[in-house]
Amino acid sequence: MLRKIFLFLVLSFMFLVVPKAHADENFDISTNATYKVSENGLAHVTQRVQIRNKTEFIYTPSYAITTGMGDLINLRTYNNLGELPNKVTETKDGGKNIEINFSDKTVGLGRINEFTISFDTNLIARRKGSIWEVNVPGLSDPSSFVQYNITLETPASFGPPTIAKPYRYLSDQGPYSFTKNEIGKSGILILFGKSQYYFIKLVYHIQNSSVVPVKTEIALPPETSYQDIRIEKIVPEPEDTYQDEDGNWLAVYSLAPREKKTINAQVFAHVFAMPIFDLAEPRGSISSAKYWEVNDPEIKKIAQKLETPGKIYDYVVSTLSYNYDKVESKNVRLGASGALKNPDFAVCLEFTDLFVALARAAGIPARSVEGYAYTQDSKLRPLSLVRDVLHSWPEYYDQERKAWIMVDPTWTDTTGGMDYFNSFDLDHIAFVVKGNDSMYPVPAGGYKLSEDTKDVNVAFSDESSFRNIVKTQVLSDFPDYVFPLVSVSGQIIVENQGNMAVKNRKLYVKSDLTPSYQEFYIDSIPPYGKKALYITFNKSPFLTNKSHNITILFEGNSTTEKVLVGFIPDYYLILIGGVIILGSGAVSVIAYKTWSLYFQKRKKQANLRGKGPRS
Template identity: 30%
Template sequence: MRKKLFLLSILAFLYFGRAIGYASDFSIDQTIIYNCGFSETCLVSNSISITNNTSEVFASEYTLNTGLKDVSKVTALNQKSNALSTQVDVLNNQSVIKIFFDRPILGKGNVTNLTINYETKETIKYTGEIWEISIPKITKTQEVNNIKITVSVPNNFGPLMYTVPRPNKEETENNRFVYSFNGADIPEGINIAFGEYQLFNFEIYYYLKNDNKLLSQTFEVPFPPNIKDIQKVFVSKLNLKPKNLKVDENGNYIAQYKLEPGEAERVEIYGLIQIFNKEINPAKGGDFKDIPQKIVEKYTKPKKYWESREENIIKIANELLKKDGTVSENAKRAYSYAVNNLKYSVERTKRSYLERFGAVKALQNPQDAVCMEFTDLTIALLRAMGIPAREINGYAHSEDISKRPLSVFYDNNKDLLHSWVEFFDPEFGWVEIDPTWGQTSGLDFFSKMDVNHIVFVRKDDPNYPLPPGVYKDETSNKKSVTITFGNKNLLKENLAPLDSFVSKEKKFSPTYAFLITFLTAPALYMIYLVLRGVLGEFKRKG
């Protein structure tokens, strides 16, 4: 009887993995344990059972793609705890471990057991006030019967903030929290965080100049807003008190500064921002009929870049819409469409000028997307489906810009900004989602946002208001936005809540538009800046 040598390769963590060879020849069971600790290292133990389904084929070696670049101290043991030869290669920024069997097991029904161990710092981070575990998504290949994943952490990591998805089992043993998952239930990876909130220091300046020689002007600039249950802002320094500070209908905190003819001012605001977690269960979302009509009318209209009435957008939206689903379940379908059909382009981010494509052109150039295209396509699809949606511009902290890209520039003298999406569900209110990071990280940024996104502005108009980071002194290379992790002890200091600066008057003064063109691109995207100002009085000298 002729025996066939077969190189078995299980790509358990690849985004688009598949087994090489005949899947029906073998059956695989995997148990993966992540033991993570205060050294910001996870010890990973991958126990694998390979069952022969035929007597004519046997496995002589085994290849595992970890889905991680950072792995070390790789070992492999057979079922008798004897060491096996290994080889580690890095392909496409991912470590691939190859194990060579000393004695391949022959015969139908016979089982080969092995254990692959390694260490990684890539799946655990301690940032600010938060411990975060991030395990890449798993593609279950044909020959894999079962995948079980266990995550174990010290029980003094702090309170559990969230775990996505929900584990099948939670328990405490040997002073550790242990979370167990079924691999079939985690198509978007595992994300677990511990802590009460994230805390950031912020320093923002706005350079304002009235080039008009005859008229005074009132400039409007946005401060980072308070958002109920999500974002809380405290001010330690505000060098110039605004004429007015109002909260607009999108929840933006808009400060007005009046400048005399030829006058220039540098407004500086420093403080702390607390970010809290908000997690949703899409299946428990609200019904379309319960969305207030005023919100539907305002936030489902087509806008520039959000072409929700374009033929192809409508066609896709109709295919995605499930009328018996909740608002959030349908929003998830739009989010997933953008995640699965666009690809983030690192090369495009390095260009000095970046054209904003909009939703329609993003579909025509799916391999050339950055955060703007993910945002615009998702908003257009949501609006076409009848789901209110708007844009968010802000800052997002990232430890790995390849998996969680920050902005369209890498120049350290530029302000690093990010763009994401907010949709409205009558059960949850406004919900933030990030399809860009959903695509680049393989994690779920729909059911929960991490606590590393800081909202600067929420926009029903793609071009207004412009976020901090745009109001720069073009003669200076200094960043106008600086974000660092804060210390919770600073919250005990005498800080002023942002709301204490809000004016009591309910309405803005009438505004007029002034068109200014930037000669260099702001960090988020190149656009024409429209400043709104109040007409002043003519001033006569002498």
């Protein structure tokens, strides 16, 4: 992101020295700038400046402009008489200062000194993954100009604009024009491209410090109203993955006593600038929580005055100031109440907490989102949640649009007023959403056993890598045999073995038992997740002796289970029973014969002893 452009005048006077702050009393300054972007992103910038004298005897011998752009190529300064000498020096932050000297004195009331500054730069338009981002710097003091207009021309290959800041409608084809009031201090940001693709590598470090086995879970990047997710790989695989009430995807692992485990995940994200998914109505998103002190008297008082999300957003931006030093310190989370008491000691967490608390106190459902935000300028768009380049921003539920709307008051503050309320961007990737709990779940990048690990790596991707792998397995567990007057009960488990969520599906169960038809709705199963469905059929009459079919239909596939209901088992069981009975009979006969033979021998021996001579 480009730094803001700064303009100032270096003035000297023939008869009167006027302080710099009152330069507008002596001159009217107007600028018409044209930014023409080529196919490769190189922008040709032309600024036509007019300085009109408002007094009779004061003129401008020189003019200076300071820009944050450090790659001024083919710089020219000229007027209708020819080239004007200039001196270029580098600023301490890497920008350029251009000073122009005028050989002719333009003196007299109403006289105009008109000249042109032109140069090429690669810092206006940048290719970012699947999109083009055009960023025209703002003005340090817009009031210094009577008029400042910008015309932006982009090639047809960029496609139609998706997002414009300041927020306004732009036609599919340019050129696009902006006035001084629209440019302001924050400048112009336009995105060309409907969506952005990312490839994310995440590492989670978990351990069990106890002497007993435990189950724990990690948070995977979930689907939100702004992003679609594909879980390409998790090593080792979790036992299960489930979705909580805020839509988070939580993967479950078992840990033996004292066991440590490192988990590697590869994720593809498809991010949109506007909500594209309809999510369920919010639950519990207006209650008080730690850091969201909804019942604090001061917060309630402020919320009653503000009432709307827009007014709350503007209040948070105007009240808090981003503190860059806090990021490098211990960075203790202050919460909403603490942020009001220390407005100059805020980072993204405080901006988010104050918005959430005020919105909830006004009866507006609101939550916190934590994740990754792509930035090329840590001053304009800072990241301050944890060391692994994470960011925090709020979202509120729009009852009319029936959607969660993400906003970023932190970046509006740090960019000098760029609008992140009426339009968002393609730079934010949600790792977790916190609504029911202000502290849980922990986002990826927060599962560390030491601070020196780099656990979040994000790169641009493309549409071809964002594959849809739909694979499910249906398992069923029903008894083979049930007595009459006993309900037939079983369980069906749907496993998601694909890389995307299984959403809004229906599973059907047909049988000649009663009820003969059952329908089950599956709202969402995350990748690596399971959904258990419990099935019950009515009791069969007392004299029933019949085999019943239970057919399960899901996603065009079917499987059938058989259940015997009756007092008499099926032929297989009769065969087994017959074998057991025959075997038992044979053993009994053999045992009897053996015992009988033994008894006869004993008897004969006794008779022989009886016939012997007496002693």
